[in-house]
Amino acid sequence: MAEAFEDRLKQAFNFDTMAVIARRLGIPHATVRNYFRGRMPAPDVLIKIANETNVSLNWLLIGSGEMFVNDAVKLDLGKLFNQRIEEIVNEKLGAWSSEPQELGVVDLKPAFDIEKAVKTYDDPQRAMSDWFRHEGRDYPQDYGVVFFQGWETFTIEEKLDAVRDAKKVLDRTLKRK
Secondary structure, eight states, X not given: OHHHHHHHHHHHTTTOOXXXXXXXXXXXXXXXXXXXXXXXXXXXXXXXXXXXXXXXXXXXXXXXXXXXXXXXXXXXXXXXXXXXXXXXXXXXXXXXXXOOOOOOOOOOOOOOOHHHHHHHHOOHHHHHHHHHHHTTOOOOTTOXXXXXXXXXXXXXXXXXHHHHHHHHHHHXXXXXX
């Protein structure tokens, strides 16, 4: 039953990443990862999933009946808006016939390359420490590693999502202090 639930969960969220699903549901990445490893969500989370994706609870839980409530596929307006904006920008850029002018160089520090750090070290604590050092801050060594449990089994995308999610949570926590 757990594998079938996993498949239905992926399908309900249009095969988005675990990080995207976690953001849409407002729950930790690690919790979503547990759902994909066979743990069933609590009833309130199941209802949240059904409401967010417009899928039937019967279909989500046991795979019976129609997938969508009233057979209506929920539109992702954000994706539609982004696609349209991209089309407009490309259209406008294509209409320019002259070369863009050189505006000079701005002395900005380059963004931290988390993908390079994760691939180089394959150690979430070291990658986080480098990220903080890049920002001119100290990495709190006593930070819990709940986001990194099972690290060795993660794909590179899951590792990147876990580090990014942990960084966001840590940044929010440190702002409150």
